Amino acid sequence: MNSAVHSAAVSSSASLLTTAERCLQPATMVGxxxxxxxxxxxxxxxxxxxxxxxxxxxGGMKDRPALHMVERAKARGDLAPGADIIESTSGTLGLGLALAGITHHHPVTLVTDPGLEPIVHRMLAAYGATVETVTTPHPTGGWQEARRNKVAELLAATPGAWCPDQYANPxxxxxxxxxxxxxxxxxxxxxxxxxxxxxxxxxxxxxxxxxxxxxxxxxxxxxxxxxxxxxxxxxxxxxxxxxxxxxxxxxxxxxxxxxxxxxxxxxxxxxxxxxxxxxxxxxxxxxxxxxxxxxxxxxxxxxxxxxxxxxxxxxxxxxxxxxxxxxxxxxxxxxxxxxxxxxxxxxxxxxxxxxxxxxxxxxxxxxxx
Known part of the structure; x- marks a missing residue:
């Protein structure tokens, strides 16, 4: 192979590698x-x-809002670099937030309840999220309200933490x-x-x-x-x-x-x-x-x-x-x-x-x- 062809091949390979590094990021698998x-x-x-x-x-449909809520919060300055993300989930949003945490370099804590399937619990842990499980439902708001109360407790104990508040976040x-x-x-x-x-x-x-x-x-x-x-x-x-x-x-x-x-x-x-x-x-x-x-x-x-x-x-x-x-x-x-x-x-x-x-x-x- 002459030097010109070899140089072109190396350049082409480098270009492909650079393109792959840009495109094959976890968040680009969504949509x-x-x-x-x-x-x-x-x-x-x-x-x-x-x-x-x-x-x-x-992780399912809620990969979309998990990434978007995190990205918008970062753009507004609501979520500081490296700050904790804490949220309630029955599973799917948790998977999306774990993806967002990996993508944007934030620790993620997810509050769930005993109904969370074991496979999801284990995968969330594998993705690096911390999983907290409430054990008693709220007397009127059920498991959701119990989870939200636990989120509020964790937020108060974690300076700089941010909650997406999926129920009310536009x-x-x-x-x-x-x-x-x-x-x-x-x-x-x-x-x-x-x-x-x-x-x-x-x-x-x-x-x-x-x-x-x-x-x-x-x-x-x-x-x-x-x-x-x-x-x-x-x-x-x-x-x-x-x-x-x-x-x-x-x-x-x-x-x-x-x-x-x-x-x-x-x-x-x-x-x-x-x-x-x-x-x-x-x-x-x-x-x-x-x-x-x-x-x-x-x-x-x-x-x-x-x-x-x-x-x-x-x-x-x-x-x-x-x-x-x-x-x-x-x-x-x-x-x-x-x-x-x-x-x-x-x-x-x-x-x-x-x-x-x-x-x-x-x-x-x-x-x-």
């Missing part, structure tokens, strides 16, 4: 997730919906602009968007941006039986990742056209059916959203384009949703496959225990009439 067409048995022949597979992110909402723009590019038009609701971040953020392009788009929220978000009384909840025992400030109540509540046995059927028919599934939120999106697709006009957000993948649920012993012990395998929701006129008219929908969406705190 640009695929969409999948989901048809029968969730919808009839020729009908279906597009599922945005956020489980293709390293950056949590803004973080989903990228997801919305990806959907707009992938689908061109969205007539109905179906989202699970927990902190309220992705339903508010995605809908707000998509309505710039599709102003008549309808938003369907999917909640868990036993959740207080849409006006039901708080009860013990088996499902994690959607629903709440508190009222997050980020929920944009006026944005919703209707809400569906889904029970654990219905979500389990949906998750397992997705796995066996589409080789793509996830956790409680995914199962609940797929039920509602399939129903919307089969009861809407044929040309209606329905999109659904699947927040995560199935791996962390291997010992719950996909474990026959666990499901049998909780009575989740005995019911007939769900066929459609019962409709109620007002969210306070009855206490729901299975798949139910309501087209009257109210803010139960009275903040928005």
């Amino acid at each position: 640009n997730t695929p969409v999948l067409w989901v048809g029968e048995p969730f919808a009839g022949p020729g009908r279906g919906f597009w599922a945005k597979l956020e489980g293709s992110n390293p 950056d949590n909402v803004d973080a989903y602009e990228t997801l919305a723009l990806e959907l707009a590019s992938q689908l061109g038009r969205v007539d109905v968007l179906v989202c699970s609701v927990g902190t309220g971040g992705h339903s508010a953020g995605v809908a707000r941006v998509l309505r710039r392009y599709c102003p008549d788009m309808k938003l369907v929220g999917v909640d868990a039986v036993g959740s207080t978000i849409f006006g039901q009384p708080a009860r013990a909840r088996l499902m994690r990742g959607l629903g709440s025992s508190i009222y997050p400030d980020n929920i944009d109540y006026p944005a919703f056209d209707e809400v569906h509540w889904v029970a654990p046995h219905e979500a389990v059927w949906s998750c397992r059916t997705l796995a066996s028919t589409h080789h793509a599934s996830g956790g409680w939120s995914v199962g609940a959203v797929a039920l509602a999106a399939g129903w919307v697709a089969r009861t809407s006009a044929p040309q209606t384009r329905v999109a659904a957000i699947f927040p995560d993948g199935p791996q962390r649920y291997f010992d719950t949703i996909y474990n026959d012993d666990y499901c049998a012990a909780h009575g989740l395998l005995d019911a007939a496959p769900p066929t459609g929701p019962v409709t109620i006129e007002d969210p306070s008219s009855s206490v729901v225990s299975s798949w139910t929908r309501c087209t009257r969406v109210v803010d139960p705190t009275g903040r928005v009439s």
